[in-house]
Amino acid sequence: xxxxxxxxxxxxxxxxxxxxxxxxxxxxxxxxxxxxxxxxxxxxxxxxxxxxxxxxxxxxxxx
Numbered sequence: 001x002x003x004x005x006x007x008x009x010x011x012x013x014x015x016x017x018x019x020x021x022x023x024x025x026x027x028x029x030x031x032x033x034x035x036x037x038x039x040x041x042x043x044x045x046x047x048x049x050x051x052x053x054x055x056x057x058x059x060x061x062x063x
Contacts, residue, residue, distance in 0.1 A: 008037070008044040017050065028053065 009017060011025060018025075028034035033056070035049035 006047055008039075008046055009050060011043055011045070014045045014050060018054065 006013070011022060015022060015025060025034065029036045029043075029045075034053045035046055037044050037046065
């Protein structure tokens with residue numbers, strides 16, 4: 001059985017997944033590049049949006 005892929009990531013989970021800091025995460029959310037949702041007091045990032053965000057960045061050597 002394969003592991004279940006989470007639909008949403010907490011800020012800390014996204015930080016570990018993307019290997020970037022909290023300040024950069026909130027900058028990306030603030031400029032609208034990274035989608036986020038408030039659920040209660042928590043900020044959650046949809047996995048689909050996280051993957052789109054990563055795909056939007058060029059690989060080394062690309063422009």
